[in-house]
Amino acid sequence: LGGRPDIVALFENETGGTVYDVKTGQPRASDxxxxxIYMYALPHWNRFxxxxxDGRVVYNDHEVAIPHSAIDDxxxxxxxxxxxxISSQDPGRKVPSGSECRFCDLTSADCPERVDEEPSDQDEMEVSDF
Incomplete structure (x- = not known):
């Protein structure tokens, strides 16, 4: 696990605080x-x-508050x-797409999962469970 929050502001009594992360792009769930993850990990580190x-994701035009109760079971x-x-010895599931494969130098002979064109809207795609 790696990463660093932009700001960790502690309450005056140091019983906790707020983790801030500033984003410049479009909001994503991963933000x-x-x-x-920071909110979960910090209390396991000696200093905290x-x-x-609590958490707060800061965008140019708004903020998203995340209460500490979000770190539930x-x-x-x-x-x-x-x-x-991520840490498994088993390789991850491959999910190639034409938009990604077009930048890759591997040929179909080297990569059986290669996608050379996107399916049309009329084609049905089967999506396996993950």
Whole structure:
């Protein structure tokens, strides 16, 4: 796990604080997930041990508040499952697309999953469970 929040502001009594992360692009769900990971991880680090953090994602035109209660058992289970998938010896599921494959130098002979063109709107795509 790596990364660094933009700002960690502590309450005066140092029982917790707010994690701020400033974004310049379009809002994405991953922005909130990133701040939530910081909110989870900081209390496990010596300097912030036992503290409770709220979060705030700051965009040019608005902010998204994330209460400390968002770091619940469901979030933790999903985070641990993600870490497990990332650190697994098993390779991740390949999800190629024409828009990505067109920049790759590998040929179809080298990469059987290569997609040379996007399916049309009339084609049905089968999406396997993840």
């Amino acid at each position: 909130q997930a990133q701040v939530m 041990r036992g503290m409770q953090f 469901t979030f933790k289970k999903r985070l641990f499952a993600l870490i497990g998938r």
